[in-house]
Amino acid sequence: MMNKEILKLENISKVFGDGNTENRVLSNISLSIKRGEFVALVGPSGSGKSTLLSIIGALLSPSDGQLFLDNQALHSMTKKQQNQVRAKNIGFIFQASNLISYLNVREQLNLMVAISRLDKEEAKKRIDALLRDLGLHQKEHHYPKELSGGEKQRVAIARAFMNNPSIILADEPTASLDSKRGRQVVEMIATEVQSRNKAALMVTHDERMLDLCDRVYHIEDGYLIERC
Amino acid sequence: MILAWKEISRNKVRYFLISTIMVAILFLVFFITALSNGLGYADSAAMSNLKADYVVLNKEANGVLIKSGFSNKDIQEIEKKVEGDVSSLNVSISTLDRERKGSVDVVYFTVNKETYGNPLIIEGKDIEELLDGEVIADESLKKFGYSLNEKVKDSRTGKEMKIAGFTKDHVYSHMPVIFADLSMGFQSMYSDTDIYNAVLVKGADFTIAGYDVQTVQDTVDSMPGYAETQGSFIVMKTFLIIISVFVSSVFFYIITIQKVHQLGILKALGATTVDISKTILFQVSALTLVGIVVSAFAFYGIVQVMPEEMPIAFSANRMVWTGILFLVLNMIGAMLSVWKVTKIDPLDAMGRVE
Ligand SMILES: Nc1ncnc2c1ncn2[C@@H]1O[C@H](COP(=O)(O)OP(=O)(O)OP(=O)(O)O)[C@@H](O)[C@H]1O
Ligand SMILES: [Mg+2]
Numbered sequence: 001m002m003n004k005e006i007l008k009l010e011n012i013s014k015v016f017g018d019g020n021t022e023n024r025v026l027s028n029i030s031l032s033i034k035r036g037e038f039v040a041l042v043g044p045s046g047s048g049k050s051t052l053l054s055i056i057g058a059l060l061s062p063s064d065g066q067l068f069l070d071n072q073a074l075h076s077m078t079k080k081q082q083n084q085v086r087a088k089n090i091g092f093i094f095q096a097s098n099l100i101s102y103l104n105v106r107e108q109l110n111l112m113v114a115i116s117r118l119d120k121e122e123a124k125k126r127i128d129a130l131l132r133d134l135g136l137h138q139k140e141h142h143y144p145k146e147l148s149g150g151e152k153q154r155v156a157i158a159r160a161f162m163n164n165p166s167i168i169l170a171d172e173p174t175a176s177l178d179s180k181r182g183r184q185v186v187e188m189i190a191t192e193v194q195s196r197n198k199a200a201l202m203v204t205h206d207e208r209m210l211d212l213c214d215r216v217y218h219i220e221d222g223y224l225i226e227r228c
Numbered sequence: 229m230i231l232a233w234k235e236i237s238r239n240k241v242r243y244f245l246i247s248t249i250m251v252a253i254l255f256l257v258f259f260i261t262a263l264s265n266g267l268g269y270a271d272s273a274a275m276s277n278l279k280a281d282y283v284v285l286n287k288e289a290n291g292v293l294i295k296s297g298f299s300n301k302d303i304q305e306i307e308k309k310v311e312g313d314v315s316s317l318n319v320s321i322s323t324l325d326r327e328r329k330g331s332v333d334v335v336y337f338t339v340n341k342e343t344y345g346n347p348l349i350i351e352g353k354d355i356e357e358l359l360d361g362e363v364i365a366d367e368s369l370k371k372f373g374y375s376l377n378e379k380v381k382d383s384r385t386g387k388e389m390k391i392a393g394f395t396k397d398h399v400y401s402h403m404p405v406i407f408a409d410l411s412m413g414f415q416s417m418y419s420d421t422d423i424y425n426a427v428l429v430k431g432a433d434f435t436i437a438g439y440d441v442q443t444v445q446d447t448v449d450s451m452p453g454y455a456e457t458q459g460s461f462i463v464m465k466t467f468l469i470i471i472s473v474f475v476s477s478v479f480f481y482i483i484t485i486q487k488v489h490q491l492g493i494l495k496a497l498g499a500t501t502v503d504i505s506k507t508i509l510f511q512v513s514a515l516t517l518v519g520i521v522v523s524a525f526a527f528y529g530i531v532q533v534m535p536e537e538m539p540i541a542f543s544a545n546r547m548v549w550t551g552i553l554f555l556v557l558n559m560i561g562a563m564l565s566v567w568k569v570t571k572i573d574p575l576d577a578m579g580r581v582e
Contacts, residue, residue: 050578059496059575080500086574087498094577098493102238103231111231115499143238163498171578 006166006199007033007056012065014051025051027222029065033167033199038190040210041203043219049203050171052219056201057090057169058082070166087116091160091198093170093189097152099144105131105155106140112162123162130158133195134188150181157189161196168193168200179208186212232510243515246479250519251526253472254554257465258527261546264461266539271457272448274337274366274398274405278317279345280428283447284310285440291450294319298424306439312431315340316424318415321403324374325383332372334365335400336417341409345430352376352393358409362392366404370394385417402539469554477561480512484565491569492576505566512562513555520551 014026025048033039043049054060055067058074067074069089074082086092099108106127113123131137134154144152153173160168170189174182186202186209193200202213210216216227236243275293284306289296298306303316318338323331339355346354347364355364365374374380374391381388389412398405408414415422426447435441442450449455484491491504524547531542 054575054578057496057578059578083495083498083500086496090498092496092577094493094496098490098577100231100490100493102235107230107234112497114230115494115497115503159497 004035005032006035006070007031007201008068009056010066012052012055012062012067014048014055014060015063025222026055026062029219029222029224031217031224031226033201035199036194036197037214038193038200038202038212040213040216041201041219042205042207042210042216047219048222049219053169053171053201053203056167057092058085088163089166091163091165091168093153093156093160093168093173095172095175097144097149097156097176099152099155099159101144104141104143105136105147108144108155108159109162112159116163118163126162126164127158130161133192134158149177150185153177153185154188157185157192161192161198166199168198168202170200170202172203172205174204174206174209179206182206183209183212229507229510232507232514235507236511236514242483243511246476247515247519247522249475250472250516251523253468253475254519254523254550255527257468257472257550257554258523258547259530259540260461260465260468261550262527262531262540262542264458264465265541265543265546267461268454268458269397269541270399270402270539271454272400272451274335274400275448275451276444277347277397278428278444278447279347280315280430280444282429282431282433282441283444284427284429284436285425285442285447287438287440289440291440291442291446292452293425293447293450294452296425298427300422303424303427306427306436309436310427310429310431310434312429313343313345314430315344315428316410316415317426317428318422318424319400320414320417321401322385322414322417323383325381326374331383332369332374333403334369335403335405336408336412336414337398337400337405338408338410338412338414339428344407344428347395347398347407349393350396352391354393355407355409358392360411361389363389363409363412364393364395364407365391366398366406367394367396368399369404369406382414385414387412469550469557473554473557473561476512476516476558477564480508480562480565481568484508484568488568488572489576491572492574495572495574496577501566501570504569508565508569509559509562512558512565516555516558520554524551 009029009031012026012029016023016025029052041049051060055062062075069085072085074085100111103111109127112118113120131140134157136154136158139147139151174185177185189200189202190212218225218227283293285291285293285296286298307314320336322334322336324334325331341355341358344355346356350367376391376394378391379388380391415424494504531540534540
């Protein structure tokens with residue numbers, strides 16, 4: 001169970017543009033992530049990190065290659081099925097926390113009940129647990145504008161875990177935070193991934209976070225190398 | 229739906245403003261509807277309620293009843309050619325005189341009491357039961373202080389008559405109608421001989437060579453000024469509704485555009501276009517319903533305190549239909565926003581700072 005492969009990419013490529021202005025962003029990328037693993041993805045700006053994360057998150061279709069999440073073939077799904085997968089199996093943490101401005105903290109999490117069609121009782125328990133784990137229980141009635149950047153990002157982490165996803169995808173979750181708070185946030189993601197036995201893939205610019213991750217992939221000019 | 233509701237309650241001012249615009253415009257629509265009803269009623273209620281299926285006029289009248297004229301000989305000729313119940317009709321405007329109480333303008337509808345049929349009587353005798361020198365009057369005459377069995381005098385001819393019954397909804401050009409039998413002789417009020425404006429026929433559709441035959445509704449529509457008045461009101465109402473639907477559709481469209489990024493996040497999280505569209509449609513219908521209810525109550529309140537002379541006819545039925553039409557049009561207008569939602573790419577949520 002522990003070593004079960006959750007995500008598997010085989011020869012994924014992505015080309016933007018049409019014939020005459022072809023821009024090859026990802027070339028033959030293969031990787032796999034197992035349950036309980038926290039994997040980092042680093043690389044220079046424009047190297048295709050967000051593009052790769054979008055493909056894994058079923059927001060973007062690969063030009064070529066195969067990709068499996070929980071043994072489901074994401075690359076051959078319809079838009080509607082991909083939507084379903086995002087709602088049920090994926091937890092997103094965005095660069096800006098991207099909370100809904102007119103919902104308070106508890107409502108942000110409750111929103112996932114409707115989107116992911118969760119069981120209400122179970123969801124309530126999970127909300128209470130996440131608020132406690134992430135130190136947000138005193139802020140549950142606050143609105144985003146009443147929260148600090150770090151607190152907002154913690155709410156975003158909680159939201160990502162709400163649908164009990166197989167994998168967490170985070171695109172520079174610490175970009176808008178100072179390094180101390182950034183590290184706290186990454187620590188929290190690591191803790192949640194471990195304690196809930198999830199997989200996570202995090203894009204980051206900050207080399208100082210890498211010691212918190214189990215493995216690090218480096219991407220440059222569209223090619224992926226694993227660093228040890 | 230929490231999403232829809234929370235958004236409204238956290239952005240009260242903007243949604244209050246759009247509701248206010250809707251209320252104001254709907255109020256005006258209701259007002260104009262009632263005014264056109266009321267004016268239409270005062271102009272033509274007696275004509276609409278004629279006990280007839282078809283009206284025979286002469287060719288020169290071009291469908292306008294008061295321009296048509298028949299002699300006794302014409303009437304006999306028409307009666308011979310027509311099957312079913314037939315009554316001639318003369319419309320004459322005159323004045324009632326009563327000592328020390330001032331005068332009232334009235335319209336005499338002179339008909340054949342045996343064949344005309346019975347208009348709705350709310351008090352007193354039916355037309356058929358009238359004796360010589362008796363008439364039936366519209367209840368609006370009561371406002372001038374007249375009552376059942378009262379003797380009144382026509383100021384033009386000096387003839388005396390007794391109000392033997394009251395009918396309702398018989399006003400013509402803002403004047404109460406008095407039904408008189410041929411025996412009263414008002415058909416020769418303005419000439420030496422008997423003149424009739426029309427022949428009223430109950431029965432199936434028919435034609436007579438040399439005469440115009442038209443329905444009662446056509447006769448109402450061709451009353452001088454009637455179609456013009458009602459037409460202007462319809463144009464006003466149509467434009468008001470179009471303006472209002474346009475304003476609220478654009479309002480929601482702009483709000484949707486403002487929310488593109490946020491809606492992209494919702495889509496990235498797995499919300500479907502249908503989920504999001506439902507939220508928007510819920511908001512549009514909720515605000516529209518609030519607008520309809522508030523303006524309907526406001527209008528109802530205003531009607532209660534308005535002076536009685538205002539030609540306002542409050543029709544709950546028409547208000548409900550106006551409201552339904554408004555709601556449906558707003559929903560159609562909301563499709564503009566829904567279309568925008570279908571275009572939103574969940575990829576928007578990635579790698580962008582708010
Ligand atoms: N929708 C698109 N259409 C065309 N080109 C695109 C599109 N999205 C990304 N690209 C290109 O793909 C390349 C990789 O972009 P991507 O956003 O994945 O980089 P990144 O590694 O996330 O960079 P950063 O660290 O700055 O966020 C860039 O050259 C970009 O111009
Ligand atoms: Mg990026």
